[in-house]
Amino acid sequence: MSLRPARQEPIAGLYEPVTPAGHAVLDRLRGYLPLIRSTAAEHDRAGTFPTGTFDTFRKEGMLGATVPTELGGMGLDRLYDVAVAILAVAQADASTALALHMQFSRGLTLGYEWRHGGPAARALAERLLRAMVAGDAVVCSGIKDHHSAVTTLTPDGSGGWLLSGRKTLVSAGPVGTHFVINAQTDGTGEPPRLASPVVTRDNPGLSVLDNWDGLGMRASGTVDIVFDNCPIPASDVLMRDPVGARNDAALAGQTVSSIAMLAIYVGVAQAAYDLTVAALARRPEPPQAAAQTLVADAGSRLYALRATASTALATIDVLNTDTSMDPGERGRQMMRPFQHAKMMVNQLAPSIVSDCLTLVGGAAFTAGHPLARCYRDVRAGGFMQPYTYVDAVDFLSSQAFGIDRDNNYMSHWAIRARSQGSATAESPSKLLSR
Numbered sequence: 001m002s003l004r005p006a007r008q009e010p011i012a013g014l015y016e017p018v019t020p021a022g023h024a025v026l027d028r029l030r031g032y033l034p035l036i037r038s039t040a041a042e043h044d045r046a047g048t049f050p051t052g053t054f055d056t057f058r059k060e061g062m063l064g065a066t067v068p069t070e071l072g073g074m075g076l077d078r079l080y081d082v083a084v085a086i087l088a089v090a091q092a093d094a095s096t097a098l099a100l101h102m103q104f105s106r107g108l109t110l111g112y113e114w115r116h117g118g119p120a121a122r123a124l125a126e127r128l129l130r131a132m133v134a135g136d137a138v139v140c141s142g143i144k145d146h147h148s149a150v151t152t153l154t155p156d157g158s159g160g161w162l163l164s165g166r167k168t169l170v171s172a173g174p175v176g177t178h179f180v181i182n183a184q185t186d187g188t189g190e191p192p193r194l195a196s197p198v199v200t201r202d203n204p205g206l207s208v209l210d211n212w213d214g215l216g217m218r219a220s221g222t223v224d225i226v227f228d229n230c231p232i233p234a235s236d237v238l239m240r241d242p243v244g245a246r247n248d249a250a251l252a253g254q255t256v257s258s259i260a261m262l263a264i265y266v267g268v269a270q271a272a273y274d275l276t277v278a279a280l281a282r283r284p285e286p287p288q289a290a291a292q293t294l295v296a297d298a299g300s301r302l303y304a305l306r307a308t309a310s311t312a313l314a315t316i317d318v319l320n321t322d323t324s325m326d327p328g329e330r331g332r333q334m335m336r337p338f339q340h341a342k343m344m345v346n347q348l349a350p351s352i353v354s355d356c357l358t359l360v361g362g363a364a365f366t367a368g369h370p371l372a373r374c375y376r377d378v379r380a381g382g383f384m385q386p387y388t389y390v391d392a393v394d395f396l397s398s399q400a401f402g403i404d405r406d407n408n409y410m411s412h413w414a415i416r417a418r419s420q421g422s423a424t425a426e427s428p429s430k431l432l433s434r
Contacts, residue, residue: 013306014084014263014313022081025065025074029085032056033092040093043219044373047212049174050096050219054138057100064133066107068114071126072133077108079256079320080313083263090267091274094377095219097264099172105257106139106180107132112253113238121238124198128178140176141257142167142225143385143410150417151227153195153237154187161237163197163205163230173208173223177201181227184243184414192418194240194410197232205230216376243414250408251331254386255316259338262309265349265381272374273302276356291359298355305348312341335407336399339392346382346389353378385409 017023036053043050057063066082067073076082082104090097106128113125131137144167145151151165163183170179179199184192199206205228212223241247277295280287287295315337319330353374357364364371382388386409387395398405406412 012310013303014080014087014266014310015306017078017081017084019076019078019081021074021076022078022084025076025081025085026088028060028062029088032062033088036089036092036096040096040219041368041370041373043093043095045218045368047214047218049099049172049221050093051175053096054099054172054175058135058138061133061135063103063135063138064107064129066104066111067129067133068111071114071129073107073129076104077111079108079260079317080310082108082260083266083309083313086260087263087267087270090264091271093219094264094268094374094380095217097267098217098220098222098261098380101261101264102140102172103132103138105260106141109253109257110139112256117238120235124236124238128198131178137178138172138175139178139180140170140172142170142179142181144169145413145417146224150414151181151183152186153183153197153232154185156231160234161197161232163199163227163232166224166226168224169222170225171217171220171222173212173225174210174221176208179206179225182410184418192243192414194243194414196238196240198236198238199227199230199232203230203232215379216373217380218376241408241411243411243418244406245411246406246408247328248331248407249327250410251335251386252320252327254408255331255334255338256320258384258386259313259316259341261381261384262312262341262345265345265378266305266309268374268378269302269305269349269352272353272356272371272378273298275370275374276359279360294355294359298352298359301348301352305345305352308341308344308348312337332399332407335386335395339387339396342381342387343389343392343396349381350378 017026032053039050064073066076069075086097086101089100110125110129113121114129117125128137128139132139146166146168149165151167153161153163156162163181165183167181177200181197181199183195183197185195186192207226209224209226212221214222241250280291316334319334357371357375360371363369366372391409394405395407
């Protein structure tokens, strides 16, 4: 049983897509849901990645859903519709939805580079996008540095680069073929710059660790990756702003890359609600008054959750197509509704799942119960950038009060890392052993 309004507005609640591409992608994904559901509990218990599911996605072109049609993809570019698709998968398994979102978001951001970047960026983006459509590329993102090292690009002396460091929390790592890494330049004789090198899995010096043992999202393959002087051609590096440049235009890309993840936690809350209502309905006696009250309250919060997320997505879809305004202001206007919605999702979704456990009772307090998986998975939303709770409070309050700050969390991390003096502080062998 799903909570649905009596009448649906064209854009309301993340129930249905609003574009033909959105409908086409959702229709195909629905065909995979029985497979995803049937293996979710097993992969969660074992902490293993659903490689078989992603092999099917790869072979059948699903990983090219957000690639422009001009390059052979399905052309899904409306963030609202991406969220609807991810929500449907999350109701079956949040881990699979998280890993699939990584690929969908790369299609969106690389599509922007292909349309608006310089010649080198366009060429690199097109190569990756075409490989995604062909099933030859599963593109993962490596954003957060492991505490033991800062990921740096240093000149190799012949026009290319050497990449060293370690990234943590790289989802879909077990099947990744290409990794878009957040790094900073070093040893150039100039101020450090943020950069996004693309590293292939067969690159000498790259190691994908098998070290994920999360509380939740246990089947997401969220592993660490170590780089030991990986050679990177200059053509495979997207150069960004200088560290500390305070360019709020970057917030637009960060919003596009991440906002559809809200649908994962909406989907988990919806799945928990549906499971709970079905369990109560099977009982021989009608629910007691307190249980009825809690169901009604949880349903109301679920409605608010869907409305909040869908409104933010619809707003950002409009801003995403408007490149006429000042780039910095556009970035801030996109990030603000994203962060307001994210804070509400991170409050409402866990509260709904928690109340569902209360309603079902002690049976749900076992590791194998589907509500237990929902309870663990839904907490992952609070750890996702941009932003975690503390950074979101800083951003939204500074926007309200007009406080000047560096809103690019990747630049902020780079500044902090350099101030701590930890860049390339440990050998690759130590990084691998941690």
